[in-house]
Amino acid sequence: MQTPPPAHKVAIVGAGPGDPELLTLKAARRIAEAEILFYDALANPRILDLASDVCRKIEVGKRGGRISTPQLLIHEQLIRAAQLGLRVVRLKGGDPFLFGRGGEECLALRAANIDYEIIPGITSGMAAATYAGIPLTHRHRSQSVLFLTGHEARGGRAPDWSRYARAADTLVIYMGIERVQQICAGLMAGGLAAETPCMAVQWATLEQKQVQASLARLDTAVFHAGLSSPAILIIGAVVELADLCAWLPRTEGVARQSLQRS
Structure with missing residues:
Protein backbone atom coordinates (compact mmCIF):
# COMPACT_ATOMS: atom_id res chain seq x y z
CA MET A 1 0.00 0.00 0.00
CA GLN A 2 1.44 3.34 -1.05
CA THR A 3 1.84 6.17 1.43
CA PRO A 4 -0.57 9.01 0.62
CA PRO A 5 1.05 12.26 -0.56
CA PRO A 6 1.78 14.86 2.13
CA ALA A 7 -0.91 17.37 2.94
CA HIS A 8 -0.34 21.10 2.48
CA LYS A 9 2.81 22.44 4.09
CA VAL A 10 2.61 24.11 7.52
CA ALA A 11 4.95 27.02 8.28
CA ILE A 12 6.17 27.01 11.88
CA VAL A 13 7.29 30.61 12.30
CA GLY A 14 9.35 32.25 15.03
CA ALA A 15 7.75 35.56 15.95
CA GLY A 16 10.82 36.78 17.81
CA PRO A 17 10.83 38.47 21.22
CA GLY A 18 8.04 40.96 20.53
CA ASP A 19 9.23 43.89 18.43
CA PRO A 20 7.66 43.34 14.97
CA GLU A 21 10.70 44.87 13.28
CA LEU A 22 12.78 41.93 14.50
CA LEU A 23 10.83 39.46 12.33
CA THR A 24 12.73 37.91 9.44
CA LEU A 25 11.60 38.82 5.94
CA LYS A 26 10.61 35.21 5.34
CA ALA A 27 8.50 35.15 8.51
CA ALA A 28 6.67 38.33 7.45
CA ARG A 29 6.03 36.88 4.00
CA ARG A 30 4.59 33.64 5.36
CA ILE A 31 2.29 35.54 7.73
CA ALA A 32 1.02 37.69 4.85
CA GLU A 33 0.33 34.55 2.78
CA ALA A 34 -1.47 32.64 5.55
CA GLU A 35 -5.09 31.59 5.23
CA ILE A 36 -5.22 30.41 8.83
CA LEU A 37 -2.84 31.45 11.60
CA PHE A 38 -2.47 29.84 15.02
CA TYR A 39 -0.63 32.20 17.35
CA ASP A 40 0.91 32.19 20.83
CA ALA A 41 -0.28 34.36 23.69
CA LEU A 42 2.98 36.34 23.62
CA ALA A 43 2.78 37.24 19.93
CA ASN A 44 2.62 41.01 19.47
CA PRO A 45 -0.79 42.06 18.03
CA ARG A 46 1.09 44.28 15.55
CA ILE A 47 2.59 41.12 14.06
CA LEU A 48 -0.89 39.72 13.53
CA ASP A 49 -1.70 42.86 11.54
CA LEU A 50 0.66 41.59 8.84
CA ALA A 51 -1.86 38.86 8.02
CA SER A 52 -4.47 39.49 5.33
CA ASP A 53 -8.01 40.54 6.15
CA VAL A 54 -9.32 37.13 5.08
CA CYS A 55 -6.86 35.16 7.23
CA ARG A 56 -8.48 33.40 10.17
CA LYS A 57 -6.51 34.04 13.37
CA ILE A 58 -6.80 31.59 16.27
CA GLU A 59 -5.10 32.08 19.64
CA VAL A 60 -3.63 28.86 21.03
CA GLY A 61 -1.25 30.37 23.55
CA LYS A 62 -0.07 29.20 26.93
CA ARG A 63 0.53 31.36 29.98
CA GLY A 64 1.71 30.00 33.31
CA GLY A 65 -1.08 29.52 35.86
CA ARG A 66 -3.84 30.37 33.37
CA ILE A 67 -6.27 28.42 31.23
CA SER A 68 -4.33 27.36 28.13
CA THR A 69 -4.89 25.45 24.92
CA PRO A 70 -3.79 21.80 25.40
CA GLN A 71 -0.80 20.94 23.23
CA LEU A 72 -2.53 17.93 21.68
CA LEU A 73 -5.42 20.14 20.58
CA ILE A 74 -2.94 22.46 18.86
CA HIS A 75 -1.56 19.45 16.97
CA GLU A 76 -5.05 18.42 15.91
CA GLN A 77 -5.91 21.91 14.68
CA LEU A 78 -2.72 22.21 12.64
CA ILE A 79 -3.26 18.81 11.06
CA ARG A 80 -6.92 19.44 10.26
CA ALA A 81 -6.19 22.83 8.65
CA ALA A 82 -3.37 21.39 6.55
CA GLN A 83 -5.53 18.48 5.41
CA LEU A 84 -8.13 20.99 4.21
CA GLY A 85 -5.48 22.43 1.91
CA LEU A 86 -5.16 25.78 3.70
CA ARG A 87 -1.96 27.80 3.90
CA VAL A 88 -1.21 27.30 7.60
CA VAL A 89 1.10 29.34 9.82
CA ARG A 90 1.91 28.40 13.39
CA LEU A 91 3.25 31.62 14.94
CA LYS A 92 5.39 31.04 18.02
CA GLY A 93 7.04 33.55 20.32
CA GLY A 94 10.84 33.71 20.11
CA ASP A 95 12.32 30.75 18.24
CA PRO A 96 10.20 27.62 17.66
CA PHE A 97 12.93 25.25 18.76
CA LEU A 98 14.06 26.96 21.97
CA PHE A 99 11.56 26.27 24.78
CA GLY A 100 8.78 26.67 22.23
CA ARG A 101 7.48 23.10 21.75
CA GLY A 102 8.21 23.41 18.06
CA GLY A 103 9.78 19.97 18.08
CA GLU A 104 6.60 18.40 19.44
CA GLU A 105 4.53 20.03 16.71
CA CYS A 106 6.94 18.90 13.99
CA LEU A 107 6.72 15.31 15.21
CA ALA A 108 2.92 15.45 15.20
CA LEU A 109 2.88 16.82 11.65
CA ARG A 110 5.37 14.21 10.48
CA ALA A 111 3.27 11.43 11.99
CA ALA A 112 0.28 12.77 10.02
CA ASN A 113 2.35 12.85 6.81
CA ILE A 114 2.18 16.64 6.57
CA ASP A 115 5.09 18.62 5.19
CA TYR A 116 6.30 21.61 7.17
CA GLU A 117 8.96 24.27 7.21
CA ILE A 118 10.56 25.97 10.19
CA ILE A 119 11.42 29.67 10.12
CA PRO A 120 13.76 30.68 12.97
CA GLY A 121 13.06 33.64 15.20
CA ILE A 122 15.20 35.66 17.58
CA THR A 123 14.88 33.99 20.95
Missing part, protein backbone atom coordinates in the same frame (compact mmCIF):
# COMPACT_ATOMS: atom_id res chain seq x y z
CA SER A 124 13.95 36.22 23.88
CA GLY A 125 17.06 35.32 25.89
CA MET A 126 19.36 36.74 23.23
CA ALA A 127 17.13 39.75 22.60
CA ALA A 128 16.84 40.60 26.30
CA ALA A 129 20.62 40.57 26.67
CA THR A 130 21.25 42.60 23.51
CA TYR A 131 18.69 45.27 24.37
CA ALA A 132 20.14 45.49 27.89
CA GLY A 133 23.67 45.91 26.51
CA ILE A 134 24.91 42.51 27.74
CA PRO A 135 27.18 40.56 25.38
CA LEU A 136 26.45 36.93 26.27
CA THR A 137 29.96 36.02 25.19
CA HIS A 138 33.13 38.04 25.65
CA ARG A 139 36.68 36.93 25.02
CA HIS A 140 37.82 37.81 28.53
CA ARG A 141 34.65 37.13 30.54
CA SER A 142 32.51 34.42 28.95
CA GLN A 143 33.52 31.56 26.67
CA SER A 144 30.24 29.68 27.02
CA VAL A 145 26.48 30.26 27.36
CA LEU A 146 23.83 27.89 28.71
CA PHE A 147 20.12 28.39 28.00
CA LEU A 148 17.90 26.88 30.71
CA THR A 149 14.25 26.75 31.62
CA GLY A 150 13.19 27.52 35.18
CA HIS A 151 9.97 25.59 34.77
CA GLU A 152 9.86 21.79 34.67
CA ALA A 153 7.36 19.81 32.62
CA ARG A 154 4.14 18.86 34.39
CA GLY A 155 4.86 15.88 36.60
CA GLY A 156 8.61 16.26 36.09
CA ARG A 157 11.30 16.87 38.65
CA ALA A 158 12.38 20.39 39.54
CA PRO A 159 15.80 21.36 38.13
CA ASP A 160 18.80 20.71 40.36
CA TRP A 161 20.20 24.22 40.16
CA SER A 162 23.37 23.35 42.03
CA ARG A 163 24.57 21.26 39.06
CA TYR A 164 24.31 24.25 36.73
CA ALA A 165 26.40 26.58 38.90
CA ARG A 166 29.61 25.77 37.02
CA ALA A 167 28.09 24.49 33.78
CA ALA A 168 28.82 27.66 31.75
CA ASP A 169 30.24 31.15 32.14
CA THR A 170 26.86 32.77 31.39
CA LEU A 171 23.44 31.38 32.31
CA VAL A 172 20.27 32.54 30.53
CA ILE A 173 17.15 31.28 32.31
CA TYR A 174 13.69 31.34 30.76
CA MET A 175 10.49 31.15 32.79
CA GLY A 176 12.37 31.48 36.06
CA ILE A 177 11.11 34.75 37.49
CA GLU A 178 8.54 33.07 39.76
CA ARG A 179 11.25 30.84 41.23
CA VAL A 180 14.09 33.30 41.35
CA GLN A 181 14.70 32.72 45.07
CA GLN A 182 15.07 28.94 44.64
CA ILE A 183 17.20 29.36 41.54
CA CYS A 184 19.65 31.76 43.19
CA ALA A 185 19.85 29.64 46.35
CA GLY A 186 20.53 26.52 44.30
CA LEU A 187 23.24 28.17 42.23
CA MET A 188 24.99 29.46 45.33
CA ALA A 189 24.71 26.01 46.93
CA GLY A 190 26.48 24.68 43.85
CA GLY A 191 29.39 27.05 44.34
CA LEU A 192 28.47 30.12 42.29
CA ALA A 193 29.68 33.20 44.13
CA ALA A 194 27.06 35.30 45.91
CA GLU A 195 28.46 38.46 44.28
CA THR A 196 28.00 37.11 40.72
CA PRO A 197 26.39 39.87 38.62
CA CYS A 198 22.80 39.20 37.49
CA MET A 199 20.01 40.90 35.62
CA ALA A 200 16.31 40.18 35.25
CA VAL A 201 14.62 41.49 32.10
CA GLN A 202 10.86 41.69 31.61
CA TRP A 203 9.12 42.07 28.21
CA ALA A 204 12.33 42.15 26.20
CA THR A 205 12.36 44.60 23.23
CA LEU A 206 8.92 45.98 24.07
CA GLU A 207 8.25 47.85 27.32
CA GLN A 208 11.51 46.41 28.57
CA LYS A 209 12.07 46.70 32.29
CA GLN A 210 15.19 45.40 33.95
CA VAL A 211 16.88 45.19 37.31
CA GLN A 212 20.51 44.41 38.11
CA ALA A 213 21.84 42.94 41.36
CA SER A 214 24.18 40.34 42.77
CA LEU A 215 23.12 36.70 42.83
CA ALA A 216 22.52 36.96 46.58
CA ARG A 217 20.18 39.94 46.13
CA LEU A 218 18.49 39.22 42.82
CA ASP A 219 15.27 37.90 44.37
CA THR A 220 14.97 41.05 46.50
CA ALA A 221 15.68 43.25 43.48
CA VAL A 222 13.02 41.51 41.41
CA PHE A 223 10.47 41.87 44.21
CA HIS A 224 11.07 45.60 44.73
CA ALA A 225 11.06 46.29 40.98
CA GLY A 226 7.76 44.45 40.61
CA LEU A 227 9.00 42.30 37.74
CA SER A 228 6.85 39.39 36.62
CA SER A 229 6.53 36.95 33.75
CA PRO A 230 7.47 36.96 30.92
CA ALA A 231 11.04 37.61 32.00
CA ILE A 232 14.58 36.37 31.47
CA LEU A 233 17.31 35.94 34.08
CA ILE A 234 20.91 36.53 32.95
CA ILE A 235 23.67 35.44 35.32
CA GLY A 236 27.40 35.89 34.86
CA ALA A 237 30.31 38.32 34.71
CA VAL A 238 29.16 39.78 31.38
CA VAL A 239 26.26 41.48 33.16
CA GLU A 240 28.80 43.99 34.49
CA LEU A 241 29.19 45.27 30.92
CA ALA A 242 25.55 46.34 30.69
CA ASP A 243 26.15 49.95 31.69
CA LEU A 244 29.15 50.25 29.36
CA CYS A 245 27.43 48.67 26.35
CA ALA A 246 23.91 50.06 26.89
CA TRP A 247 22.64 51.65 23.69
CA LEU A 248 18.95 52.37 24.20
CA PRO A 249 18.03 55.81 25.61
CA ARG A 250 15.27 56.11 28.18
CA THR A 251 12.99 57.50 25.49
CA GLU A 252 12.88 53.98 24.00
CA GLY A 253 10.82 52.85 27.00
CA VAL A 254 13.53 50.90 28.82
CA ALA A 255 13.33 51.34 32.59
CA ARG A 256 16.74 50.72 34.11
CA GLN A 257 16.66 49.93 37.81
CA SER A 258 19.30 48.54 40.12
CA LEU A 259 19.94 47.70 43.75
CA GLN A 260 23.23 48.14 45.54
CA ARG A 261 25.22 44.98 45.12
CA SER A 262 26.07 43.08 48.27
Whole structure:
Protein backbone atom coordinates (compact mmCIF):
# COMPACT_ATOMS: atom_id res chain seq x y z
CA MET A 1 0.00 0.00 0.00
CA GLN A 2 1.44 3.34 -1.05
CA THR A 3 1.84 6.17 1.43
CA PRO A 4 -0.57 9.01 0.62
CA PRO A 5 1.05 12.26 -0.56
CA PRO A 6 1.78 14.86 2.13
CA ALA A 7 -0.91 17.37 2.94
CA HIS A 8 -0.34 21.10 2.48
CA LYS A 9 2.81 22.44 4.09
CA VAL A 10 2.61 24.11 7.52
CA ALA A 11 4.95 27.02 8.28
CA ILE A 12 6.17 27.01 11.88
CA VAL A 13 7.29 30.61 12.30
CA GLY A 14 9.35 32.25 15.03
CA ALA A 15 7.75 35.56 15.95
CA GLY A 16 10.82 36.78 17.81
CA PRO A 17 10.83 38.47 21.22
CA GLY A 18 8.04 40.96 20.53
CA ASP A 19 9.23 43.89 18.43
CA PRO A 20 7.66 43.34 14.97
CA GLU A 21 10.70 44.87 13.28
CA LEU A 22 12.78 41.93 14.50
CA LEU A 23 10.83 39.46 12.33
CA THR A 24 12.73 37.91 9.44
CA LEU A 25 11.60 38.82 5.94
CA LYS A 26 10.61 35.21 5.34
CA ALA A 27 8.50 35.15 8.51
CA ALA A 28 6.67 38.33 7.45
CA ARG A 29 6.03 36.88 4.00
CA ARG A 30 4.59 33.64 5.36
CA ILE A 31 2.29 35.54 7.73
CA ALA A 32 1.02 37.69 4.85
CA GLU A 33 0.33 34.55 2.78
CA ALA A 34 -1.47 32.64 5.55
CA GLU A 35 -5.09 31.59 5.23
CA ILE A 36 -5.22 30.41 8.83
CA LEU A 37 -2.84 31.45 11.60
CA PHE A 38 -2.47 29.84 15.02
CA TYR A 39 -0.63 32.20 17.35
CA ASP A 40 0.91 32.19 20.83
CA ALA A 41 -0.28 34.36 23.69
CA LEU A 42 2.98 36.34 23.62
CA ALA A 43 2.78 37.24 19.93
CA ASN A 44 2.62 41.01 19.47
CA PRO A 45 -0.79 42.06 18.03
CA ARG A 46 1.09 44.28 15.55
CA ILE A 47 2.59 41.12 14.06
CA LEU A 48 -0.89 39.72 13.53
CA ASP A 49 -1.70 42.86 11.54
CA LEU A 50 0.66 41.59 8.84
CA ALA A 51 -1.86 38.86 8.02
CA SER A 52 -4.47 39.49 5.33
CA ASP A 53 -8.01 40.54 6.15
CA VAL A 54 -9.32 37.13 5.08
CA CYS A 55 -6.86 35.16 7.23
CA ARG A 56 -8.48 33.40 10.17
CA LYS A 57 -6.51 34.04 13.37
CA ILE A 58 -6.80 31.59 16.27
CA GLU A 59 -5.10 32.08 19.64
CA VAL A 60 -3.63 28.86 21.03
CA GLY A 61 -1.25 30.37 23.55
CA LYS A 62 -0.07 29.20 26.93
CA ARG A 63 0.53 31.36 29.98
CA GLY A 64 1.71 30.00 33.31
CA GLY A 65 -1.08 29.52 35.86
CA ARG A 66 -3.84 30.37 33.37
CA ILE A 67 -6.27 28.42 31.23
CA SER A 68 -4.33 27.36 28.13
CA THR A 69 -4.89 25.45 24.92
CA PRO A 70 -3.79 21.80 25.40
CA GLN A 71 -0.80 20.94 23.23
CA LEU A 72 -2.53 17.93 21.68
CA LEU A 73 -5.42 20.14 20.58
CA ILE A 74 -2.94 22.46 18.86
CA HIS A 75 -1.56 19.45 16.97
CA GLU A 76 -5.05 18.42 15.91
CA GLN A 77 -5.91 21.91 14.68
CA LEU A 78 -2.72 22.21 12.64
CA ILE A 79 -3.26 18.81 11.06
CA ARG A 80 -6.92 19.44 10.26
CA ALA A 81 -6.19 22.83 8.65
CA ALA A 82 -3.37 21.39 6.55
CA GLN A 83 -5.53 18.48 5.41
CA LEU A 84 -8.13 20.99 4.21
CA GLY A 85 -5.48 22.43 1.91
CA LEU A 86 -5.16 25.78 3.70
CA ARG A 87 -1.96 27.80 3.90
CA VAL A 88 -1.21 27.30 7.60
CA VAL A 89 1.10 29.34 9.82
CA ARG A 90 1.91 28.40 13.39
CA LEU A 91 3.25 31.62 14.94
CA LYS A 92 5.39 31.04 18.02
CA GLY A 93 7.04 33.55 20.32
CA GLY A 94 10.84 33.71 20.11
CA ASP A 95 12.32 30.75 18.24
CA PRO A 96 10.20 27.62 17.66
CA PHE A 97 12.93 25.25 18.76
CA LEU A 98 14.06 26.96 21.97
CA PHE A 99 11.56 26.27 24.78
CA GLY A 100 8.78 26.67 22.23
CA ARG A 101 7.48 23.10 21.75
CA GLY A 102 8.21 23.41 18.06
CA GLY A 103 9.78 19.97 18.08
CA GLU A 104 6.60 18.40 19.44
CA GLU A 105 4.53 20.03 16.71
CA CYS A 106 6.94 18.90 13.99
CA LEU A 107 6.72 15.31 15.21
CA ALA A 108 2.92 15.45 15.20
CA LEU A 109 2.88 16.82 11.65
CA ARG A 110 5.37 14.21 10.48
CA ALA A 111 3.27 11.43 11.99
CA ALA A 112 0.28 12.77 10.02
CA ASN A 113 2.35 12.85 6.81
CA ILE A 114 2.18 16.64 6.57
CA ASP A 115 5.09 18.62 5.19
CA TYR A 116 6.30 21.61 7.17
CA GLU A 117 8.96 24.27 7.21
CA ILE A 118 10.56 25.97 10.19
CA ILE A 119 11.42 29.67 10.12
CA PRO A 120 13.76 30.68 12.97
CA GLY A 121 13.06 33.64 15.20
CA ILE A 122 15.20 35.66 17.58
CA THR A 123 14.88 33.99 20.95
CA SER A 124 13.95 36.22 23.88
CA GLY A 125 17.06 35.32 25.89
CA MET A 126 19.36 36.74 23.23
CA ALA A 127 17.13 39.75 22.60
CA ALA A 128 16.84 40.60 26.30
CA ALA A 129 20.62 40.57 26.67
CA THR A 130 21.25 42.60 23.51
CA TYR A 131 18.69 45.27 24.37
CA ALA A 132 20.14 45.49 27.89
CA GLY A 133 23.67 45.91 26.51
CA ILE A 134 24.91 42.51 27.74
CA PRO A 135 27.18 40.56 25.38
CA LEU A 136 26.45 36.93 26.27
CA THR A 137 29.96 36.02 25.19
CA HIS A 138 33.13 38.04 25.65
CA ARG A 139 36.68 36.93 25.02
CA HIS A 140 37.82 37.81 28.53
CA ARG A 141 34.65 37.13 30.54
CA SER A 142 32.51 34.42 28.95
CA GLN A 143 33.52 31.56 26.67
CA SER A 144 30.24 29.68 27.02
CA VAL A 145 26.48 30.26 27.36
CA LEU A 146 23.83 27.89 28.71
CA PHE A 147 20.12 28.39 28.00
CA LEU A 148 17.90 26.88 30.71
CA THR A 149 14.25 26.75 31.62
CA GLY A 150 13.19 27.52 35.18
CA HIS A 151 9.97 25.59 34.77
CA GLU A 152 9.86 21.79 34.67
CA ALA A 153 7.36 19.81 32.62
CA ARG A 154 4.14 18.86 34.39
CA GLY A 155 4.86 15.88 36.60
CA GLY A 156 8.61 16.26 36.09
CA ARG A 157 11.30 16.87 38.65
CA ALA A 158 12.38 20.39 39.54
CA PRO A 159 15.80 21.36 38.13
CA ASP A 160 18.80 20.71 40.36
CA TRP A 161 20.20 24.22 40.16
CA SER A 162 23.37 23.35 42.03
CA ARG A 163 24.57 21.26 39.06
CA TYR A 164 24.31 24.25 36.73
CA ALA A 165 26.40 26.58 38.90
CA ARG A 166 29.61 25.77 37.02
CA ALA A 167 28.09 24.49 33.78
CA ALA A 168 28.82 27.66 31.75
CA ASP A 169 30.24 31.15 32.14
CA THR A 170 26.86 32.77 31.39
CA LEU A 171 23.44 31.38 32.31
CA VAL A 172 20.27 32.54 30.53
CA ILE A 173 17.15 31.28 32.31
CA TYR A 174 13.69 31.34 30.76
CA MET A 175 10.49 31.15 32.79
CA GLY A 176 12.37 31.48 36.06
CA ILE A 177 11.11 34.75 37.49
CA GLU A 178 8.54 33.07 39.76
CA ARG A 179 11.25 30.84 41.23
CA VAL A 180 14.09 33.30 41.35
CA GLN A 181 14.70 32.72 45.07
CA GLN A 182 15.07 28.94 44.64
CA ILE A 183 17.20 29.36 41.54
CA CYS A 184 19.65 31.76 43.19
CA ALA A 185 19.85 29.64 46.35
CA GLY A 186 20.53 26.52 44.30
CA LEU A 187 23.24 28.17 42.23
CA MET A 188 24.99 29.46 45.33
CA ALA A 189 24.71 26.01 46.93
CA GLY A 190 26.48 24.68 43.85
CA GLY A 191 29.39 27.05 44.34
CA LEU A 192 28.47 30.12 42.29
CA ALA A 193 29.68 33.20 44.13
CA ALA A 194 27.06 35.30 45.91
CA GLU A 195 28.46 38.46 44.28
CA THR A 196 28.00 37.11 40.72
CA PRO A 197 26.39 39.87 38.62
CA CYS A 198 22.80 39.20 37.49
CA MET A 199 20.01 40.90 35.62
CA ALA A 200 16.31 40.18 35.25
CA VAL A 201 14.62 41.49 32.10
CA GLN A 202 10.86 41.69 31.61
CA TRP A 203 9.12 42.07 28.21
CA ALA A 204 12.33 42.15 26.20
CA THR A 205 12.36 44.60 23.23
CA LEU A 206 8.92 45.98 24.07
CA GLU A 207 8.25 47.85 27.32
CA GLN A 208 11.51 46.41 28.57
CA LYS A 209 12.07 46.70 32.29
CA GLN A 210 15.19 45.40 33.95
CA VAL A 211 16.88 45.19 37.31
CA GLN A 212 20.51 44.41 38.11
CA ALA A 213 21.84 42.94 41.36
CA SER A 214 24.18 40.34 42.77
CA LEU A 215 23.12 36.70 42.83
CA ALA A 216 22.52 36.96 46.58
CA ARG A 217 20.18 39.94 46.13
CA LEU A 218 18.49 39.22 42.82
CA ASP A 219 15.27 37.90 44.37
CA THR A 220 14.97 41.05 46.50
CA ALA A 221 15.68 43.25 43.48
CA VAL A 222 13.02 41.51 41.41
CA PHE A 223 10.47 41.87 44.21
CA HIS A 224 11.07 45.60 44.73
CA ALA A 225 11.06 46.29 40.98
CA GLY A 226 7.76 44.45 40.61
CA LEU A 227 9.00 42.30 37.74
CA SER A 228 6.85 39.39 36.62
CA SER A 229 6.53 36.95 33.75
CA PRO A 230 7.47 36.96 30.92
CA ALA A 231 11.04 37.61 32.00
CA ILE A 232 14.58 36.37 31.47
CA LEU A 233 17.31 35.94 34.08
CA ILE A 234 20.91 36.53 32.95
CA ILE A 235 23.67 35.44 35.32
CA GLY A 236 27.40 35.89 34.86
CA ALA A 237 30.31 38.32 34.71
CA VAL A 238 29.16 39.78 31.38
CA VAL A 239 26.26 41.48 33.16
CA GLU A 240 28.80 43.99 34.49
CA LEU A 241 29.19 45.27 30.92
CA ALA A 242 25.55 46.34 30.69
CA ASP A 243 26.15 49.95 31.69
CA LEU A 244 29.15 50.25 29.36
CA CYS A 245 27.43 48.67 26.35
CA ALA A 246 23.91 50.06 26.89
CA TRP A 247 22.64 51.65 23.69
CA LEU A 248 18.95 52.37 24.20
CA PRO A 249 18.03 55.81 25.61
CA ARG A 250 15.27 56.11 28.18
CA THR A 251 12.99 57.50 25.49
CA GLU A 252 12.88 53.98 24.00
CA GLY A 253 10.82 52.85 27.00
CA VAL A 254 13.53 50.90 28.82
CA ALA A 255 13.33 51.34 32.59
CA ARG A 256 16.74 50.72 34.11
CA GLN A 257 16.66 49.93 37.81
CA SER A 258 19.30 48.54 40.12
CA LEU A 259 19.94 47.70 43.75
CA GLN A 260 23.23 48.14 45.54
CA ARG A 261 25.22 44.98 45.12
CA SER A 262 26.07 43.08 48.27
